[in-house]
Amino acid sequence: MRSLRYQDKETPVHKLNPFSKLAWIGSVLILALILDNPLFLLALFLLVLPIIKVAGIWKEWLSTMKFSLFMCLAIILINALVSSRGSHILFEAPFRIPVMGIPVITLEAILYGVAMSLRLLVIISVFAVLTFTIHPDDMMLAMIKMKLPYKSVLVISLSTRFIPTLVDDTQRITDIQRSRGLELDGGGLAHRIKSRSSIVIALLSNSLDRAVQVAEAMESRAFGIGRGRTFYKDIKFTITDITTVVFALLPGVLGIVMGIYGYGQYQYYPTFERISLNGPEWYLLALMTSLLFAILPLAYIKRRVNLD
Amino acid sequence: MIRIENLTFYYNGVTQPVLKEINLEVNSGEFVLVTGPSGGGKSSLCRCLNGLIPHFYGGKIAGRVEVGGLDTFKHSTKELATRVGMVFQDPENQLVCLDVEREIAFGLENLAFPRELIAKRLEESLDTLGISSLRYRQVHELSGGEKQKVAIASVLALHPSILILDEPTSELDPKGAEELLSLVMRLNDELGLTIILIEHRLDRVLQYADRLIVLNRGAITADGKVRDIMSSCYQELLQMGVGVPPMIRLVQRLRDKGISIEGTPLTVKEGRAMLDKAFHGASGRLTHSSGSIDGKPLVETKRLWYAYPIGLTALKNVSLSIDEGEFVAIMGRNASGKTTLVKHFNRLLIPTKGRVSVDGVDTRGATIAKLARKVGFVFQNPNDHLFANTVDDEITFTLKNLGFSSSEMESRTNEVLAKFNLIKYRNHYPRSLSGGEKQRVALASVLAGQPKILILDEPTRGMEYRLKSELMSFLDEYRQQGNTVILVSHDVEIVAEYASRVILLSEGKVVVDGEKHEVLSRALLFSPQINRLTQAFERYGVPNNILTVDEALDVLP
Numbered sequence: 001m002r003s004l005r006y007q008d009k010e011t012p013v014h015k016l017n018p019f020s021k022l023a024w025i026g027s028v029l030i031l032a033l034i035l036d037n038p039l040f041l042l043a044l045f046l047l048v049l050p051i052i053k054v055a056g057i058w059k060e061w062l063s064t065m066k067f068s069l070f071m072c073l074a075i076i077l078i079n080a081l082v083s084s085r086g087s088h089i090l091f092e093a094p095f096r097i098p099v100m101g102i103p104v105i106t107l108e109a110i111l112y113g114v115a116m117s118l119r120l121l122v123i124i125s126v127f128a129v130l131t132f133t134i135h136p137d138d139m140m141l142a143m144i145k146m147k148l149p150y151k152s153v154l155v156i157s158l159s160t161r162f163i164p165t166l167v168d169d170t171q172r173i174t175d176i177q178r179s180r181g182l183e184l185d186g187g188g189l190a191h192r193i194k195s196r197s198s199i200v201i202a203l204l205s206n207s208l209d210r211a212v213q214v215a216e217a218m219e220s221r222a223f224g225i226g227r228g229r230t231f232y233k234d235i236k237f238t239i240t241d242i243t244t245v246v247f248a249l250l251p252g253v254l255g256i257v258m259g260i261y262g263y264g265q266y267q268y269y270p271t272f273e274r275i276s277l278n279g280p281e282w283y284l285l286a287l288m289t290s291l292l293f294a295i296l297p298l299a300y301i302k303r304r305v306n307l308d
Numbered sequence: 309m310i311r312i313e314n315l316t317f318y319y320n321g322v323t324q325p326v327l328k329e330i331n332l333e334v335n336s337g338e339f340v341l342v343t344g345p346s347g348g349g350k351s352s353l354c355r356c357l358n359g360l361i362p363h364f365y366g367g368k369i370a371g372r373v374e375v376g377g378l379d380t381f382k383h384s385t386k387e388l389a390t391r392v393g394m395v396f397q398d399p400e401n402q403l404v405c406l407d408v409e410r411e412i413a414f415g416l417e418n419l420a421f422p423r424e425l426i427a428k429r430l431e432e433s434l435d436t437l438g439i440s441s442l443r444y445r446q447v448h449e450l451s452g453g454e455k456q457k458v459a460i461a462s463v464l465a466l467h468p469s470i471l472i473l474d475e476p477t478s479e480l481d482p483k484g485a486e487e488l489l490s491l492v493m494r495l496n497d498e499l500g501l502t503i504i505l506i507e508h509r510l511d512r513v514l515q516y517a518d519r520l521i522v523l524n525r526g527a528i529t530a531d532g533k534v535r536d537i538m539s540s541c542y543q544e545l546l547q548m549g550v551g552v553p554p555m556i557r558l559v560q561r562l563r564d565k566g567i568s569i570e571g572t573p574l575t576v577k578e579g580r581a582m583l584d585k586a587f588h589g590a591s592g593r594l595t596h597s598s599g600s601i602d603g604k605p606l607v608e609t610k611r612l613w614y615a616y617p618i619g620l621t622a623l624k625n626v627s628l629s630i631d632e633g634e635f636v637a638i639m640g641r642n643a644s645g646k647t648t649l650v651k652h653f654n655r656l657l658i659p660t661k662g663r664v665s666v667d668g669v670d671t672r673g674a675t676i677a678k679l680a681r682k683v684g685f686v687f688q689n690p691n692d693h694l695f696a697n698t699v700d701d702e703i704t705f706t707l708k709n710l711g712f713s714s715s716e717m718e719s720r721t722n723e724v725l726a727k728f729n730l731i732k733y734r735n736h737y738p739r740s741l742s743g744g745e746k747q748r749v750a751l752a753s754v755l756a757g758q759p760k761i762l763i764l765d766e767p768t769r770g771m772e773y774r775l776k777s778e779l780m781s782f783l784d785e786y787r788q789q790g791n792t793v794i795l796v797s798h799d800v801e802i803v804a805e806y807a808s809r810v811i812l813l814s815e816g817k818v819v820v821d822g823e824k825h826e827v828l829s830r831a832l833l834f835s836p837q838i839n840r841l842t843q844a845f846e847r848y849g850v851p852n853n854i855l856t857v858d859e860a861l862d863v864l865p
Contacts, residue, residue, distance in 0.1 A: 008444075137406050161406055164448040173692050175656050180693075180754065181680035181709030198705065202695040205739055209691065210401050217402035219364055221415035221462065222389035232413035232426045 004060060005163070006136055012299035013055035013129075015306065018138040018235060019145075020244040024295050025126045027252030031288065032122045034255045035264035038111075038275055041118040043285060047292045048125040054296060057132040061125065068124045075120065076113035083109040085269045112268040136160045141235055150229060158214070166207070173202045240305050244298045251291040258284060309470065309502055310334040310357060315371035317352060317361060326352045328526045330371070336469065339496045339503045341517035341534070343510060345549050346743050346772050349526040350506045354472045357504070358392040359385040376469060389415060393463035395473045397770070399455035403447045403462075408439070411447060412462045419466070433461040436499070437491065451642065453484025457491070464495075470502040471495065477507070478770030481642045481798050482833070489513055508772045511553035511801075511837055514538070515574040524548050539572045549774025554801060554837045555579045558857045562586055562864075576837060580844040587845040592863035594825070594851045603632030606667055606761055606792050607653050613661035614648055614816075622648040624816040625662070632760070635784070635793045637803040637824070639834060640813035646796045649813065650763050653794065654683040667760070681710055684759035688766040690750035694738040699730055699749050702738050703756045710757045720756050728752045744775040751779070755786075762786065763794045768802055780806045804828055804836040804855035829853035 008014070013021070032044055052061045084101065086108025093103040134142075140157045144150060177198050178184065184195055218224075258264050263281055267273050277285060315330040327349045334340055342350050355361040359380040362369045373380040376391040396402045405411040412433050416426045434440040437457050442450065450458065456476055463471065473492060477485035493516040496503045507513050514520075520537050522530040522545065529548075530541045538545075538552065542560050545552050552560075555576065559569050567586055573579035607630040614623040622645045630636050638646050651657040652664045655671040664671045667682055687693065696702040703724060707717045725731050728748040733741060738749045747767070755762070762783070768776045776799075784806055787793045797803055803810060803824065810827040812820040812834065820827050829839050829852055842854045854860050 135406075137410055157406070158404060161404060161447065165400055169692075172687065175651070176685070176687050176692050178676045179654055179656065179680060179683075179685035180706045181677045181757070183675075183677045183709070198695045202692060205695065206691055213396065213398060213401035214404060216360055216364060217394075217396055217459075218404060219360065219385045220358055220389060220392075220394040222386045222418040222466065223414075225386040225389075225418055228420045230417050230420050230422065230426070232417055232423060232430070233410065234423070 004063065006132055006134070008135070009056050009133075011055050011133075012296075012303045013051060013133050015303055016133075016295075016299050017237065017241040017244065017302075018134050018142045019237075020241060020248050020295070020298075021129065021134055022142060023245050023248035023252075024292070025130050027248060027250070027255065028126045028292065029123065030252040031255040032119050032126075034259040036115070036268075037264050037266040037277070037281075038115045038118065039277060040264045040285065040288075041115060041122060043289060044122045044292075045118060045125065047289060048122065048129065050293070050296060051129055052125065054299070055129065055133045057128065060132050061128045064124060064128050065121070068121060072117035072120060075117050076110065079113035079116070080105050080109045083112070085109065086112075087271045108269050108272050111272055115266075115268070137233065138235065141231060141233060144231070145235065162210070165210075166203075169203055169206055170199070173199050173206075177202075238302075238305065240298070240302045244295065244302065247291065247294050247298060251288055254284070254288055254291065309336040309338075309376060311372075311374045312356070313372040315356060315373055316369070317356065318368040319352075319365065320367050322367075324526075326526050327356070330526075330528060332521070332528065332531070334502060334504070336502055337496070337500045339493070339516060339518045340505070340521060341510075341513055341519065342504060342506045342521045342523060343508065343550055344523035344529075345774060348523045350523050351474055352526075353523065354394070354474050354504065354506065356380065357470070357472060358394050359383060359388045360394075386418075389468070390419070390466050391468055391470060393460075393466060393468035393471045395456070395459050395463055395471070395476050397475045397478050399452055399459055399479060402459050403455060406446060406448075408442045408445050408447060408450075408458050411458055412465050415462060415466045429465045429467070433465040436464060436495070437461040451484065452480050453487060456480065456484070456488055460488075460491070460495075468501075470504065472504045474506050475508065475770065476505075477509070477512075482800075483641070485509070486512060489516065492516075508551055508770070510551055511555075514553065522548070522550065534574065535572045538574075549772060549777075551773030551776075554857050555841055558838065558841075558860055559583070561857060561861060565861075576840045579841045583841065584845070586864065587842070587850055588848055590845070590848060590850055590864045592865065594854060594859055594863060603634065603790075603792075605629040606632050607664070607794070609649075609652065609659075609662065609664045611662040612649075612652065612659050612664060614645075614652070614657060615660045622816050623652075626816075626818055627662075628811065628818060628821060630792060630794065632792055633787065633790050635787045635806060635808045636795065637807035637810045638794065638796045638813065639798065639800075639803065639810060640819075644813040645816040646813055647765055648816075650685075650765065650794060650796055653761065653763055654679045654685055656685075677709065680706075680759070681757060682759055683761045683763065684754040684757065686751055686754050686762070686764045686767055688769050690743075690746040691739065693750035693753060694746060697737060698735050699725070699738050699741075699752075700734045702749055702753045706753050706756050712757075720758075724752045724756045743771075744778070747771070747775065747779065751782075759791075761792045761794065763796075765796045766798065767795070768797065768799050776802060800828065800834055800836045804839070825853040825855060828855055 028044060035041065052058060084104050086106030088107035089104050090107055091105040096102050136157060140153050143153045182195060182198060263284055312330050312332040315327055316325050317327040318325045344350055352361060355365065356373050357375055362381060363384045375388060378388065380388060403411055405414055409430065412430050413426050416429055434443055437460060439457050439461060442454060442458065477488055480488065489512055492503060492505060495501045505513065514534050517534050520534045521528055530537045538556050555573055559572060562569055569582055569586060571582050573582050609626050609628055612623055612626040615621045626649060638649065640646050648657065652659060653666060655674060655676045658672060666679060694702060696705055700721060703721045704717050707720055712720065725734055728751065730748060730752060733745065738746060741749065767779060780802055783793050795807065807824050810824045811818060812827060828835055830843060836855050838857060838860050839855050842850055842860060843852055846852045850863055854863065
């Protein structure tokens with residue numbers, strides 16, 4: 001759990017301006033939500049991988065993927081069982097369920113589940129890039145620059161600060177209650193919930209005590225004195241940064257344009273199409289790929305410029 | 309600098325005032341040490357000085373508090389932040405940013421200082437505290453001592469002229485505490501900062517303070533030069549349960565016996581000079597029972613290795629045996645493997661290599677819940693233990709887990725409540741009790757199952773002297789009934805007084821394991837004050853393994 005947090009690393013991706021990364025992540029999200037064609041989704045997924053590799057967060061990404069794959073499996077399974085749309089029937093149940101009719105599993109439903117999973121993996125992967133390569137304090141600064149209210153931003157930052165403390169507390173309290181003979185393993189769901197209540201209550205009460213003390217300490221350091229607030233750290237913009245932000249936004253714009261003109265779409269139901277791209281779509285795919293990929297050379301250029 | 313006139317304060321919904329009729333004046337540059345039993349009003353007094361009372365904690369207040377010319381009733385804590393810096397007990401709960409640099413800048417940002425000024429103050433604070441090497445570190449990775457230094461730096465950056473520290477060392481190990489206190493002394497000496505320090509453990513700070521204030525039941529019962537109070541109010545201090553350093557207790561006891569001693573020693577060096585005459589010619593032998601008790605072995609480890617999943621090897625080839633009826637102290641620096649070792653004794657951890665057996669049973673074949681009948685485990689902070697709605701429930705929780713019948717539960721609950729003097733609190737909410745009472749509830753909840761082995765992990769950390777002695781004499785009694793006590797502790801004085809055997813760990817290995825007089829005498833960091841004192845008199849034939857005041861008195865004619 002502890003390793004699943006932001007860690008300072010000296011990679012070109014970490015050194016990128018947080019706004020460049022946010023713009024790029026936003027673009028990927030727009031594309032992933034607008035485009036339907038599995039080939040485009042696959043391309044997006046493959047395009048996130050080099051970034052993850054260069055950022056040196058492969059391990060962290062893999063552990064989030066492990067968890068996500070379970071979710072994907074669930075999506076595919078549930079969609080296949082529940083959705084009866086689609087014309088290629090692979091399996092038909094020998095019985096009928098009232099209201100729902102005869103349960104069938106269709107090729108279309110499975111394909112749709114797979115495509116949705118791919119979309120989900122893309123989204124989770126870019127969020128991994130966000131969490132593991134943007135310093136939480138930079139994220140806070142970026143949010144303030146985007147005119148979000150300071151107090152809300154501070155709440156997010158404080159909760160990030162206290163996650164390790166909370167993990168330690170949980171471990172310690174669990175040890176204590178187990179030493180008092182509390183059985184955590186075995187039993188049904190009800191037993192499991194009940195047996196953990198002693199831990200949760202102690203944890204909550206401790207956190208409340210902490211909260212009061214944190215508030216006291218903040219007050220003692222002039223928090224909320226109310227003459228505006230300055231920020232010691234700043235996000236600086238160089239020419240390279242601005243170029244990078246613009247480049248990172250372009251794929252998002254492309255995605256919106258494609259959505260308007262109906263490119264990159266795909267029909268799953270009632271009968272799936274052949275998975276292919278039409279003429280202009282090949283060009284669009286190439287354009288999208290190069291625009292998204294441009295972040296990496298730009299990152300290296302930025303580092304080079306910084307060193308000079 | 310600070311002027312308090314007739315200050316009386318009641319917390320909301322409480323009929324007893326926590327501070328009554330306080331009058332106090334503190335001059336610029338003074339180092340004031342505040343002590344007294346817990347619940348005496350020390351923390352409340354400090355909170356009045358930076359306006360947390362009455363602005364953060366409401367209540368009924370009367371009198372007048374003036375700090376640096378500002379009336380604290382009219383000026384809020386935020387406004388006072390540039391005059392009064394406040395450092396709290398728990399380093400964890402006063403750091404709000406993710407890295408050290410931003411932490412120190414936090415207060416300055418709140419005051420809307422321009423970036424250049426923040427940069428300058430940041431640099432200054434890091435240098436003053438000698439923590440420039442920490443500037444880019446993440447706050448959660450720091451040790452307790454480092455965190456507390458960062459907390460001081462972040463407060464000093466606001467350039468206050470008064471620094472208040474509310475038991476700043478209670479969460480630290482001896483080395484961290486020592487470092488922090490000498491740092492505070494330097495701030496007072498070199499920067500002329502006015503210091504108000506609340507402390508329980510006086511032996512380390514008495515020498516630095518210009519003035520000692522004793523608060524008891526909301527009133528100032530003594531105020532003056534440290535030496536004067538230590539000699540003139542000695543009896544009252546003892547009665548209040550203030551932790552008078554052992555050396556001063558020795559001097560007073562000698563005076564009671566009619567031996568005249570010039571002055572009151574605050575450092576071991578002074579003590580050696582002042583007591584030289586008294587020990588001249590003392591040559592009594594030290595008679596103590598040899599520590600070994602012929603009980604059967606209860607806890608045994610054989611070539612025990614343990615590595616944490618992250619790869620750190622915490623225990624390296626530990627083989628030891630603890631017998632029935634022993635009182636064993638496990639000592640060592642931070643991260644030397646003490647807690648890791650004792651967590652094996654009730655199977656919270658399972659050996660990576662080697663074996664651990666408790667009462668003849670290999671822990672691999674048992675469960676924590678089963679072992680809980682034999683092994684009780686008390687952790688440092690009672691708040692981590694307590695969760696139930698009433699003290700009664702807290703105790704029956706353990707008994708229920710251990711599978712006692714309801715009639716047995718009732719009799720055991722009554723028994724343990726009576727023993728710990730908790731009958732009148734049985735229907736109270738445990739977390740709202742006082743610190744000492746909470747500790748008793750936590751202990752009672754573990755001992756209700758009558759385990760044969762009791763493990764305590766730093767139970768006395770941050771505890772005032774009176775509660776400490778109460779707890780320890782209880783443990784002593786428990787051991788005399790044939791049970792085994794295993795105490796993880798940094799507190800040399802307590803160990804010297806009560807343990808029979810000391811195991812010293814370093815880097816996951818057992819360095820010394822033996823009778824306490826052998827281990828604790830003539831060890832540099834781990835010797836109690838009396839031992840450091842009497843070592844000087846070895847040339848007169850005084851035994852070199854004296855550990856406590858009573859032993860020292862024994863060798864004198």
